[in-house]
Amino acid sequence: MADIENAQHIDIHALEEMLESGVSRPVRRQLNSLSGADCAHLLTSLPQRQRNLLWPLIDEELKPEVLAHLPEDIRQYYIAHMDADELAELIEELDTDDLADLLQELPEAITQQVLQSLEDEDRQRVEQVMAFEEDSAGGLMNTDVISVRPTHTLDVVLRYLRRFDELPPMTDSLMVVNRQEDFIGVLPLSRILISDPELSVRELMDTDIEAIPADMPSHEVAELFARDDLVSAPVVDIHGKLLGRITIDDAVDVMRDEADHSLLASVGLDEEEDTFAPARKAAKGRAIWLGINLITAFIASAVIGLFDATIEKVVALAILMPVVASMGGIAGSQTLTLIIRGMALGQINPGNASWLLRREVVVSLLNGVLWALVIAAVAVAWFKDPTIGIVIGAAIVINLLAAALAGALIPQILKKMDIDPALAGGVILTTVTDVVGFMAFLGLATLFYA
Amino acid sequence: MADIENAQHIDIHALEEMLESGVSRPVRRQLNSLSGADCAHLLTSLPQRQRNLLWPLIDEELKPEVLAHLPEDIRQYYIAHMDADELAELIEELDTDDLADLLQELPEAITQQVLQSLEDEDRQRVEQVMAFEEDSAGGLMNTDVISVRPTHTLDVVLRYLRRFDELPPMTDSLMVVNRQEDFIGVLPLSRILISDPELSVRELMDTDIEAIPADMPSHEVAELFARDDLVSAPVVDIHGKLLGRITIDDAVDVMRDEADHSLLASVGLDEEEDTFAPARKAAKGRAIWLGINLITAFIASAVIGLFDATIEKVVALAILMPVVASMGGIAGSQTLTLIIRGMALGQINPGNASWLLRREVVVSLLNGVLWALVIAAVAVAWFKDPTIGIVIGAAIVINLLAAALAGALIPQILKKMDIDPALAGGVILTTVTDVVGFMAFLGLATLFYA
Numbered sequence: 001m002a003d004i005e006n007a008q009h010i011d012i013h014a015l016e017e018m019l020e021s022g023v024s025r026p027v028r029r030q031l032n033s034l035s036g037a038d039c040a041h042l043l044t045s046l047p048q049r050q051r052n053l054l055w056p057l058i059d060e061e062l063k064p065e066v067l068a069h070l071p072e073d074i075r076q077y078y079i080a081h082m083d084a085d086e087l088a089e090l091i092e093e094l095d096t097d098d099l100a101d102l103l104q105e106l107p108e109a110i111t112q113q114v115l116q117s118l119e120d121e122d123r124q125r126v127e128q129v130m131a132f133e134e135d136s137a138g139g140l141m142n143t144d145v146i147s148v149r150p151t152h153t154l155d156v157v158l159r160y161l162r163r164f165d166e167l168p169p170m171t172d173s174l175m176v177v178n179r180q181e182d183f184i185g186v187l188p189l190s191r192i193l194i195s196d197p198e199l200s201v202r203e204l205m206d207t208d209i210e211a212i213p214a215d216m217p218s219h220e221v222a223e224l225f226a227r228d229d230l231v232s233a234p235v236v237d238i239h240g241k242l243l244g245r246i247t248i249d250d251a252v253d254v255m256r257d258e259a260d261h262s263l264l265a266s267v268g269l270d271e272e273e274d275t276f277a278p279a280r281k282a283a284k285g286r287a288i289w290l291g292i293n294l295i296t297a298f299i300a301s302a303v304i305g306l307f308d309a310t311i312e313k314v315v316a317l318a319i320l321m322p323v324v325a326s327m328g329g330i331a332g333s334q335t336l337t338l339i340i341r342g343m344a345l346g347q348i349n350p351g352n353a354s355w356l357l358r359r360e361v362v363v364s365l366l367n368g369v370l371w372a373l374v375i376a377a378v379a380v381a382w383f384k385d386p387t388i389g390i391v392i393g394a395a396i397v398i399n400l401l402a403a404a405l406a407g408a409l410i411p412q413i414l415k416k417m418d419i420d421p422a423l424a425g426g427v428i429l430t431t432v433t434d435v436v437g438f439m440a441f442l443g444l445a446t447l448f449y450a
Numbered sequence: 451m452a453d454i455e456n457a458q459h460i461d462i463h464a465l466e467e468m469l470e471s472g473v474s475r476p477v478r479r480q481l482n483s484l485s486g487a488d489c490a491h492l493l494t495s496l497p498q499r500q501r502n503l504l505w506p507l508i509d510e511e512l513k514p515e516v517l518a519h520l521p522e523d524i525r526q527y528y529i530a531h532m533d534a535d536e537l538a539e540l541i542e543e544l545d546t547d548d549l550a551d552l553l554q555e556l557p558e559a560i561t562q563q564v565l566q567s568l569e570d571e572d573r574q575r576v577e578q579v580m581a582f583e584e585d586s587a588g589g590l591m592n593t594d595v596i597s598v599r600p601t602h603t604l605d606v607v608l609r610y611l612r613r614f615d616e617l618p619p620m621t622d623s624l625m626v627v628n629r630q631e632d633f634i635g636v637l638p639l640s641r642i643l644i645s646d647p648e649l650s651v652r653e654l655m656d657t658d659i660e661a662i663p664a665d666m667p668s669h670e671v672a673e674l675f676a677r678d679d680l681v682s683a684p685v686v687d688i689h690g691k692l693l694g695r696i697t698i699d700d701a702v703d704v705m706r707d708e709a710d711h712s713l714l715a716s717v718g719l720d721e722e723e724d725t726f727a728p729a730r731k732a733a734k735g736r737a738i739w740l741g742i743n744l745i746t747a748f749i750a751s752a753v754i755g756l757f758d759a760t761i762e763k764v765v766a767l768a769i770l771m772p773v774v775a776s777m778g779g780i781a782g783s784q785t786l787t788l789i790i791r792g793m794a795l796g797q798i799n800p801g802n803a804s805w806l807l808r809r810e811v812v813v814s815l816l817n818g819v820l821w822a823l824v825i826a827a828v829a830v831a832w833f834k835d836p837t838i839g840i841v842i843g844a845a846i847v848i849n850l851l852a853a854a855l856a857g858a859l860i861p862q863i864l865k866k867m868d869i870d871p872a873l874a875g876g877v878i879l880t881t882v883t884d885v886v887g888f889m890a891f892l893g894l895a896t897l898f899y900a
Binding site for chain 2: 038069158162165166167169170171189192193194195196225227229248249255258259267269273275278287289290296297300304305308320322323325326327334338342347348349351355362366367370375378430
């Protein structure tokens with residue numbers, strides 16, 4: 001039988017046969033014994049056809065959790081097939097921030113319908129989060145904060161806490177606010193447990209915690225959580241009023257999305273890309289990227305075309321062309337990747353960028369000369385022609401220099417122009433190293449063999 | 451003045467001038483007002499020369515924290531310059547897992563000396579963690595666990611907790627163990643706070659928490675934390691005995707290292723790569739990668755060399771060669787990246803791998819035919835030669851098919867051979883698409899133009 005509890009070993013053919021022959025009960029039982037996250041992971045690991053066979057078998061109570069854990073692409077597919085009532089019922093159980101995200105993906109009319117169906121207090125909370133950009137601290141926060149006053153004693157706090165059935169998930173500390181709801185500090189749960197109940201909140205709270213402004217971009221929030229080992233952090237408005245809190249699980253999601261993005265954008269894929277998207281949809285997404293890169297390739301061809309007479313005379317040039325282009329491309333992408341990562345980690349700033357550029361130039365000279373000698377030696381031995389050695393050696397040095405400059409400068413220029421370096425950097429770099437490489441190699445050859 | 455509190459805007463030239471003219475006091479004051487993490491970030495964002503000027507200004511109490519947050523490469527540089535006594539003093543303040551990691555980087559003799567200088571209890575803890583692979587759950591765990599018995603009442607637990615000055619960082623729950631120290635469940639701090647003190651631990655604990663086996667690979671641990679939104683989790687030996695706990699900050703470090711690795715390995719860089727490494731060191735690291743890729747480039751050249759007579763006859767072939775190679779490379783790396791990511795997320799298994807391979811083949815056929823038509827049309831218009839259109843069109847379709855097969859199969863084969871797909875996948879793929887592309891394009895041309 002298909003053991004769906006372990007997505008690592010699920011056999012989609014066995015599963016399909018079982019479902020199509022009408023044996024759904026054992027599948028349904030196993031499916032609904034999973035956590036929402038595991039169930040979402042299972043669906044994500046299946047082609048759409050099998051996904052659609054499983055979806056109706058998931059209990060209505062489990063669906064909100066599953067939806068919250070699905071990648072945006074897949075989630076939208078299922079949401080699009082629900083009416084507003086179903087949706088309202090489904091999403092009542094979601095965290096405020098997840099709910100706000102989800103609503104932002106829906107058509108405006110449906111969003112309004114869902115909001116109307118919520119209770120007043122819930123609606124206000126969701127609307128508050130939706131007022132912020134999805135990729136800002138405000139868009140990441142939850143409003144389920146437990147706050148206390150500095151003047152209270154621990155004893156009062158403890159009695160207050162005992163009125164809860166449970167604390168909001170990932171509550172590691174209570175927020176301390178004054179009468180104006182301004183954030184003053186945090187009171188860690190662990191501190192409450194080890195302290196004398198007679199002491200006041202003021203005596204025990206941490207005030208050296210920096211509150212996160214609601215407009216901080218989400219990648220900076222994630223950096224902050226990682227650097228300061230936070231579990232939760234307060235979010236405040238520009239006046240210092242406490243709005244909500246961000247928890248580490250949301251910061252982790254941001255980190256994973258960012259990592260996914262850096263990896264996938266460089267080959268023109270979306271970080272929400274469904275690994276098991278149907279062929280037609282996948283082909284469409286990738287076609288555009290192939291088209292963009294085709295332009296780069298034709299530019300390279302046009303450069304080669306300028307030197308067709310030389311190539312006709314010395315066919316060895318055509319044979320060695322890939323070496324010049326490839327070495328430039330590889331060296332350039334090393335620099336590019338290092339710089340993009342450095343920028344993402346906040347390590348690169350105007351003060352050290354010129355140092356880095358100089359360092360990259362020196363590195364490319366060192367490696368350029370080393371590999372130019374090796375390549376020249378191979379070329380001379382291969383074609384029994386010293387001239388080709390000089391030409392290709394010089395072209396390699398020139399192209400590696402161009403690669404270093406392009407790799408270091410392109411991401412910084414793109415960032416200033418507000419274009420994502422992870423997406424566009426590689427294509428532009430390849431264009432530069434192809435054009436410079438072929439131009440130098442074939443141009444020098446035209447001079448030497450004239 | 452150089453404002454070092456904000457690494458985003460630090461001016462390394464101003465800083466250098468200040469330090470070299472002997473004005474170190476304001477720098478020292480600012481430096482030591484930073485957290486260990488921020489101080490490490492600042493050092494990481496500086497070239498080695500400036501780094502070495504700042505290092506002696508850091509207070510001895512701050513150094514352990516700074517060391518713990520530095521990337522391995524940079525950390526080793528500073529550790530190598532300390533004697534065992536200094537080291538022992540420095541690392542007393544580190545978490546067990548950080549300390550164990552650090553010790554594993556040192557020469558055996560120094561490690562032993564440091565271990566001897568620790569107190570008995572500390573030494574035992576560190577040795578216990580060091581007994582596990584660094585990249586396993588055992589190597590990630592801390593042994594600073596607070597455990598309680600199921601028979602105790604909350605009241606007893608509360609009195610026990612009040613004896614602590616503080617709880618270990620990121621303690622969100624107590625571990626419940628029996629007399630044999632076997633893990634039974636967890637008792638969240640939040641549950642302690644909201645519950646009646648008369649109740650027993652057994653009545654309140656969560657038993658549906660899965661303990662992590664000490665030999666679980668660290669990337670699986672990270673996946674588990676991300677999927678189940680954990681803050682801390684128990685680690686047990688094969689008999690179920692509680693060994694320690696892993697906290698989310700360690701899981702986050704693993705995630706960031708993995709993300710860094712997928713990004714950097716594809717261009718032959720190490721995830722511990724120091725962005726500001728000196729030129730000579732950086733050049734050395736990258737030279738090897740250029741050399742490996744040079745072999746690929748020469749293989750491509752050799753393939754072209756087989757057809758030199760055809761190229762001499764039809765120089766348009768030399769001009770269009772980059773288009774065939776580039777389209778294959780781009781399409782292949784899209785498939786490769788998608789598969790490597792799917793494998794990292796645990797989405798790909800023997801049950802769905804063949805579905806994915808078929809999907810990739812269909813995608814490459816769709817895009818192959820589309821772009822073959824476009825490219826053929828451009829080639830025919832450019833060179834006024836219908837034959838070149840047929841030849842390049844067919845070569846594109848063939849190469850995109852090869853790219854899909856290579857992109858989907860290479861990572862799975864490499865994984866079976868225990869070779870890192872992120873590191874070797876791209877080079878092998880390029881070799882395949884270059885060889886197949888040139889072979890198909892120039893081979894067909896040789897037939898058609900014979």
